[in-house]
Amino acid sequence: MKAVAVLALSLMALAACGKVEEQTSVAASSSNVNGIITNTKVLMTDYAMRAALGTNPNTAAYVTIKNGGDKPETLLSASCACAAKASLHEMTMTDGVMSMGEKTGGFEIKPGETLVLAPGGNHIMLEGLTERPAEGQTVNVTLTFDGAGPITLGMPVSNAPLAKTGTSEEHVH
Numbered sequence: 001m002k003a004v005a006v007l008a009l010s011l012m013a014l015a016a017c018g019k020v021e022e023q024t025s026v027a028a029s030s031s032n033v034n035g036i037i038t039n040t041k042v043l044m045t046d047y048a049m050r051a052a053l054g055t056n057p058n059t060a061a062y063v064t065i066k067n068g069g070d071k072p073e074t075l076l077s078a079s080c081a082c083a084a085k086a087s088l089h090e091m092t093m094t095d096g097v098m099s100m101g102e103k104t105g106g107f108e109i110k111p112g113e114t115l116v117l118a119p120g121g122n123h124i125m126l127e128g129l130t131e132r133p134a135e136g137q138t139v140n141v142t143l144t145f146d147g148a149g150p151i152t153l154g155m156p157v158s159n160a161p162l163a164k165t166g167t168s169e170e171h172v173h
């Protein structure tokens with residue numbers, strides 16, 4: 001019961017996009033990967049969309065992108081038919097207060113480097129949802145790069161995107 005309560009609390013905290021919680025560090029080792037998509041130079045893993053919560057008009061999507069090419073690659077923009085507006089959001093800390101805002105010019109990924117957009121950090125912001133993405137659905141999000149061009153990902157929708165499943169907790173005594 002205790003584990004369930006903690007999970008529920010963390011979901012509530014994460015549902016508000018502007019609030020950052022430290023427990024989201026597990027995102028990098030996600031088991032909620034729907035596949036790997038490679039487009040010559042960029043490798044995308046750990047992509048997912050957070051399910052629409054209640055009447056919240058906004059949600060977020062996440063992806064990890066590795067630049068396997070020999071030139072810098074910039075993620076310029078994102079788009080989704082599911083929302084009136086999709087943008088790249090960056091988390092910044094100012095005077096101890098975390099806030100999010102649009103990343104002007106996009107995210108540059110140098111050769112061999114990896115861009116992580118994950119819960120609690122930088123993310124794809126989806127504002128003015130025109131549908132209500134729900135757990136278990138797949139929603140297309142298109143990412144546009146300066147070199148690799150547009151790449152569309154079928155993102156799995158989850159109430160706890162990129163979170164580990166809870167089954168391993170059963171072994172704790």
Ligand SMILES: [Cu+2]
Pocket residue numbers: 017018060089100101123124125
């Ligand atoms: Cu945001």
